Amino acid sequence: MTSRPPARRRRTAEEARHEILAAAQRRLAEGGPEAVRLQDIARDLGIAHPTILHHFATREGLLVALARSAIGALNDDILHAITAPQPGTTAAVLDRIFETLGESGHARLLAWTAMSERTPRSDGAPPSLRMLTDALHRRLTADAEAERRPAPARDEVVFSVRLVAAAMLGDALMGDVLNRLSGHADGGAHQRRFRRWLGDLLETRFAPSAPAKRRRRRR
Amino acid sequence: MTSRPPARRRRTAEEARHEILAAAQRRLAEGGPEAVRLQDIARDLGIAHPTILHHFATREGLLVALARSAIGALNDDILHAITAPQPGTTAAVLDRIFETLGESGHARLLAWTAMSERTPRSDGAPPSLRMLTDALHRRLTADAEAERRPAPARDEVVFSVRLVAAAMLGDALMGDVLNRLSGHADGGAHQRRFRRWLGDLLETRFAPSAPAKRRRRRR
DNA sequence: CGAACTACCTACAGCCGTGTCAGTAGCCAA
DNA sequence: TTGGCTACTGACACGGCTGTAGGTAGTTCG
Numbered sequence: 487m488t489s490r491p492p493a494r495r496r497r498t499a500e501e502a503r504h505e506i507l508a509a510a511q512r513r514l515a516e517g518g519p520e521a522v523r524l525q526d527i528a529r530d531l532g533i534a535h536p537t538i539l540h541h542f543a544t545r546e547g548l549l550v551a552l553a554r555s556a557i558g559a560l561n562d563d564i565l566h567a568i569t570a571p572q573p574g575t576t577a578a579v580l581d582r583i584f585e586t587l588g589e590s591g592h593a594r595l596l597a598w599t600a601m602s603e604r605t606p607r608s609d610g611a612p613p614s615l616r617m618l619t620d621a622l623h624r625r626l627t628a629d630a631e632a633e634r635r636p637a638p639a640r641d642e643v644v645f646s647v648r649l650v651a652a653a654m655l656g657d658a659l660m661g662d663v664l665n666r667l668s669g670h671a672d673g674g675a676h677q678r679r680f681r682r683w684l685g686d687l688l689e690t691r692f693a694p695s696a697p698a699k700r701r702r703r704r705r
Numbered sequence: 706m707t708s709r710p711p712a713r714r715r716r717t718a719e720e721a722r723h724e725i726l727a728a729a730q731r732r733l734a735e736g737g738p739e740a741v742r743l744q745d746i747a748r749d750l751g752i753a754h755p756t757i758l759h760h761f762a763t764r765e766g767l768l769v770a771l772a773r774s775a776i777g778a779l780n781d782d783i784l785h786a787i788t789a790p791q792p793g794t795t796a797a798v799l800d801r802i803f804e805t806l807g808e809s810g811h812a813r814l815l816a817w818t819a820m821s822e823r824t825p826r827s828d829g830a831p832p833s834l835r836m837l838t839d840a841l842h843r844r845l846t847a848d849a850e851a852e853r854r855p856a857p858a859r860d861e862v863v864f865s866v867r868l869v870a871a872a873m874l875g876d877a878l879m880g881d882v883l884n885r886l887s888g889h890a891d892g893g894a895h896q897r898r899f900r901r902w903l904g905d906l907l908e909t910r911f912a913p914s915a916p917a918k919r920r921r922r923r924r
Numbered sequence: 925c926g927a928a929c930t931a932c933c934t935a936c937a938g939c940c941g942t943g944t945c946a947g948t949a950g951c952c953a954a
Numbered sequence: 955t956t957g958g959c960t961a962c963t964g965a966c967a968c969g970g971c972t973g974t975a976g977g978t979a980g981t982t983c984g
Binding site: 518519520557594596597598599600601602615616619641644645647648649651652653654655656657659660661662663664667668669679680683684687691 | 737738739776813815816817818819820821834835838860863864866867868870871872873874875876878879880881882883886887888898899902903906910
């Protein structure tokens with residue numbers, strides 16, 4: 487009647503690292519930085535915590551890997567949001583970005599990354615916001631030429647991207663705090679209206695010719 | 706030769722709480738959330754850590770008090786930045802807000818507050834962003850009337866405030882991450898240019914009559 | 925001056941989280 | 955089948971941090 491130990495599942499090292507990072511990210515996203523504990527993560531995955539140490543050597547190692555993967559994942563998601571089949575209105579894109587940032591905890595992860603200064607110095611990750619800016623610039627220039635308007639200055643695009651990035655990050659992170667501070671009980675609705683407004687602001691800035699009332703940026 | 710214990714300073718309870726909170730805030734601002742340790746704070750102040758527990762009962766208690774005071778302090782500073790003797794250009798105000806948020810670690814503190822959901826529910830703190838919005842709305846309306854322009858809609862002001870708040874928070878928190886992502890090595894300069902640009906954007910939005918080139922909002 | 929109050933202290937207890945060690949068990953190749 | 959590699963495990967050591975207990979010393983008020 488000697489109860490034998492439970493069956494042991496063996497992953498490839500890469501699989502294991504991946505699963506562990508995902509679990510860690512979940513913990514971080516919902517519980518805040520202090521909730522990233524080896525034992526908890528291990529329990530979530532049904533493994534023993536030394537296994538994590540086996541793959542990441544040390545807790546710090548896990549955290550660094552986490553920070554590194556966070557930026558990559560964020561990039562992917564943002565690109566997804568932007569190059570979606572139906573680009574739709576600017577506001578819709580903002581909504582998607584916001585969701586990516588908020589729901590999946592990327593904003594928190596990124597904020598935590600910034601707070602604990604664990605950001606990879608100048609690592610191999612491509613300067614993605616720049617790529618994004620380039621793409622946007624090209625598209626806006628093409629649009630403008632098609633309508634015989636002057637093309638937007640590059641700085642204009644750079645700063646707009648930065649504005650949107652900062653604002654969406656800020657809003658995803660502390661939207662409810664802002665809501666409370668400005669006395670809005672209904673969080674979501676107000677935030678959504680805010681994004682619509684921001685979308686309009688950007689569009690009128692870049693396509694001043696638009697007939698104002700209902701924006702229509704078809705591609 | 707019995708070395709007698711070091712002289713003991715006795716504060717009022719309020720003083721003590723204040724000093725402790727300040728030290729805790731410092732720790733939090735520069736070391737991230739995990740750096741808020743009773744023993745460290747105590748060492749910083751030259752007191753014994755049970756003293757902290759004497760005043761805040763428990764570590765959680767300290768953290769809650771910290772979160773509560775954070776919002777208050779932020780409000781004060783922002784109000785300071787806005788009602789400064791020389792209001793100056795919008796960009797200058799943005800600079801001041803940004804400094805307040807960044808240097809003094811308020812952004813981090815606020816972010817942490819949001820992340821660990823320790824935000825006081827609907828506490829007595831006045832809905833300060835709302836007050837701020839009101840003041841701004843009044844002023845813009847007055848300006849507009851003086852120049853016989855239509856006054857801005859209230860929503861317009863509300864959303865602008867939110868935009869600035871979110872953007873400055875986001876930028877203060879992760880400005881360098883954003884810099885890196887967009888491939889800008891020189892952090893500060895670019896960020897400053899960004900704030901100037903944002904200032905212009907807001908001013909042209911609210912005072913479209915302005916002669917474009919160099920804005921002049923005298924009061 | 926004496927008593928009460930309480931801010932503050934030293935010493936200690938208990939817990940919890942990381943990291944180590946020596947062994948176990950899947951998987952693949954010879 | 956066998957041997958080797960390594961993902962994985964249980965048990966434990968260690969340190970650090972929070973929280974407790976009981977005593978000490980400033981302050982204030984009668």
